[in-house]
Amino acid sequence: MAIIVQKFGGTSVGSPQKIKAVADRVLRYKNEGHKVVVVLSAMSGETNRLTDLAFQMQARPDTREMDMLLSTGEQVTVALFSMAIKEAGHNAISFLGDQVKILTDSTHTKARIQSIDTEKIFKYLDEGCVVTVAGFQGVDGVGDITTLGRGGSDTTAVALAAAMKADVCEIFTDVEGVYTTDPNICAKARKIDRISYDEMLELASLGAKVLDIRSVAFAKRYNVPLHVRSTFTETEGTWVVEEDKIMEDVIVSGVTYNKNEARVTICGVPDQPGIAAKIFSPISDADINVDMIIQNQDTGAGLTDMTFTVMRIDYVRTMELLKGVAKEIGAKGIYGSDSITKISIVGVGMRNHSGIATTMFNVLANEGINISMISTSEIKISCVIAEKYTELAVRALHDAFVLEKPDLPSEAYELDNPKK
Ligand code: ASP
Ligand code: MG
Numbered sequence: 001m002a003i004i005v006q007k008f009g010g011t012s013v014g015s016p017q018k019i020k021a022v023a024d025r026v027l028r029y030k031n032e033g034h035k036v037v038v039v040l041s042a043m044s045g046e047t048n049r050l051t052d053l054a055f056q057m058q059a060r061p062d063t064r065e066m067d068m069l070l071s072t073g074e075q076v077t078v079a080l081f082s083m084a085i086k087e088a089g090h091n092a093i094s095f096l097g098d099q100v101k102i103l104t105d106s107t108h109t110k111a112r113i114q115s116i117d118t119e120k121i122f123k124y125l126d127e128g129c130v131v132t133v134a135g136f137q138g139v140d141g142v143g144d145i146t147t148l149g150r151g152g153s154d155t156t157a158v159a160l161a162a163a164m165k166a167d168v169c170e171i172f173t174d175v176e177g178v179y180t181t182d183p184n185i186c187a188k189a190r191k192i193d194r195i196s197y198d199e200m201l202e203l204a205s206l207g208a209k210v211l212d213i214r215s216v217a218f219a220k221r222y223n224v225p226l227h228v229r230s231t232f233t234e235t236e237g238t239w240v241v242e243e244d245k246i247m248e249d250v251i252v253s254g255v256t257y258n259k260n261e262a263r264v265t266i267c268g269v270p271d272q273p274g275i276a277a278k279i280f281s282p283i284s285d286a287d288i289n290v291d292m293i294i295q296n297q298d299t300g301a302g303l304t305d306m307t308f309t310v311m312r313i314d315y316v317r318t319m320e321l322l323k324g325v326a327k328e329i330g331a332k333g334i335y336g337s338d339s340i341t342k343i344s345i346v347g348v349g350m351r352n353h354s355g356i357a358t359t360m361f362n363v364l365a366n367e368g369i370n371i372s373m374i375s376t377s378e379i380k381i382s383c384v385i386a387e388k389y390t391e392l393a394v395r396a397l398h399d400a401f402v403l404e405k406p407d408l409p410s411e412a413y414e415l416d417n418p419k420k
Pocket of ligand 1: 009010041042047073135136149150151152153154
């Protein structure tokens with residue numbers, strides 16, 4: 001007998017029929033003798049619909065009231081789901097965030113979970129109930145409803161699994177698992193059987209949308225095994241687990257891309273102490289997040305260039321702010337592009353293998369794709385390229401690193417590695 005937390009996303013509970021199907025599936029686990037806690041999202045499209053309503057009331061909706069509103073989507077699904085279980089002749093009970101006490105801070109619309117009181121959940125599990133908890137919501141110290149930010153139900157599920165010391169947290173969704181790349185643009189994309197928390201964190205932050213990144217961080221911190229799988233098939237999905245020896249042998253696990261960024265450059269900047277602070281202060285004051293930053297070496301004239309990326313929605317505002325900064329510090333000019341893609345390869349095997357970056361650069365060069373920025377971490381290499389080459393780059397890199405083959409160890413393929 002295991003304790004299992006199962007989370008079903010919006011597309012899995014998008015209609016009464018689908019909710020009934022989920023109830024049947026959950027009952028199969030219960031009938032095998034497991035204790036099952038279910039976390040549900042709102043019906044697909046519902047959170048968007050509610051958000052839309054809010055914007056018809058206020059240009060910048062009050063965040064406390066926004067949480068009052070958005071949390072209703074999940075209240076609907078958990079109640080309907082419990083009814084479906086009861087109709088099938090079993091006991092069930094649903095809870096909202098404040099009833100099981102998912103305590104969060106008071107940062108409305110992006111609250112963080114501080115603690116979960118699992119006593120009630122265990123009590124009802126022991127009585128043979130299927131316990132269902134509304135995803136995405138909690139309650140703060142003064143009793144106000146909070147939400148965890150879009151996609152937050154994954155985090156509810158993992159946090160519950162951690163608090164209950166569950167054996168596994170299963171994330172049921174409309175795809176079969178985590179893929180080596182986006183199957184919509186690369187026909188050879190393959191479902192990954194096992195991936196480490198760190199790789200999943202990189203993939204999630206670089207654009208893979210299957211799991212909310214905060215849930216992965218939670219899973220890693222509390223060592224919760226995550227199983228991402230499809231609601232609509234029986235196949236095993238992808239296990240996100242602690243890194244092991246076999247994973248280290250796989251150099252590249254996935255290729256991912258992000259089209260949500262824009263690149264800006266401020267050039268001919270005096271190369272003096274304090275300049276970077278002057279450039280970035282107004283940008284951070286405007287709550288604009290900066291991702292990659294590259295500063296050139298002074299070429300001799302006492303001047304340098306600074307290039308960085310921001311979210312695409314912040315592009316126009318960033319250019320405006322930079323115009324002011326350029327004037328103030330006497331920079332020569334600014335330019336940028338909002339039709340870029342950040343394309344990345346991720347793999348824990350990179351830690352122990354050299355030449356991976358060179359291979360990536362060669363692959364892009366062979367396709368005639370220009371790289372405008374590069375950044376690396378221990379297990380990731382990212383290149384900024386023109387957006388129009390996204391598909392081409394993804395397919396070429398997927399081929400070059402033979403990602404269609406299941407978890408191939410490093411020796412199994414020849415890398416274009418000049419050091420060898
Ligand atoms: N319903 C919320 C959203 O659409 C939370 C979730 O589904 O994870 O963002
Ligand atoms: Mg989601």
